[in-house]
Amino acid sequence: MPNSLIWLPNVLKEAGLKVSLCPGWEDRGHGDVGRIFGVICHHTATPGKDGNMPTLHTLINGREDLPGPLSQLGLGRDGTYFIVAAGKCFHAGKGVWNDIVNGNTNFIGIEAENTGGADDFPWPEVQMDAYHRGVAAILKHIGQKAEWCAGHKEYALPPGRKTDPGFDMVAFRATVESILSGTAPEPKLIPAEEPSQGGDKPGRATIRRGGDNDVELVKQVQRRLRLDQDGDFGAKTEAAVRNFQLKNGLVPDGIIGPKSWLILDQI
DSSP states (O other), rough: OOOOOGGGGHHHHHHOOEEEOTTGGGSSSSSSOOOOOOOEEEEEOOOOOOOSSTTHHHHHEOOOOEESSSOSSETTOOOOOOEEOOOOSSOOBBBBBTBBBHHHHEEEEEEOOOOOSSGGGGHHHHHHHHHHHHHHHHHHHHOOOOEEEEEEHHBBSSSOOOOSSSSSHHHHHHHHHHHTTTOOOOOOOOOSSSOOOOOOOOOOOOOOOOOOHHHHHHHHHHHHHTOOOOSSHHHHHHHHHHHHHHTSSSSSSOOBHHHHHHTTTTT
């Protein structure tokens, strides 16, 4: 039977965020959660900046000293939310926030990919925007305000036991509150299609992994990136798209929208 947090993907998608489901997520967890009061923000502290979400395997399967899952959500450097588990995860440890001491049972954990050092600061804008909007979407769904978002470094006891996440949580909560109150600027969402190419010829649709994609459009992308043209926007195609975007000065989000179509046309 699926665990309680099966609403997570839809809530994040409705906020305009990119979501990737990890197989088995619905039934994954150390039992089910209890009442969810809020969110605890983390960073992974993974050495090196290679890869979008290299910690994902660890979040699912755990470490030698701690069995997985280690968080419900992983947040990649490109702003993708990886749905790891719908049940309880071992992300919090001993601590307290707003008088709640059972962090693993009563808080959703988000592990964002970041080394935690000066080599990975400032964080990518697309990742921080997703962090703000994802937390706001979760808090709105559970009927809580920004004060129910804590950094692991704020929750953990004794004080100083944890240092994540490596950004100012007061400023983070202020941005989350502005999203909840509707005073934040509208997010710059990727258009659903590129501008019309003239006459009756419509613009090409935005396509992405997990989307309702036109197979022929996927094949166009695969052909230009010299991939097997199977029409499936899977992991291999997404990785190739990210690499192409990175080399061409685009946000490496793995999504083919108007800007990426424009550059692909030049290949």
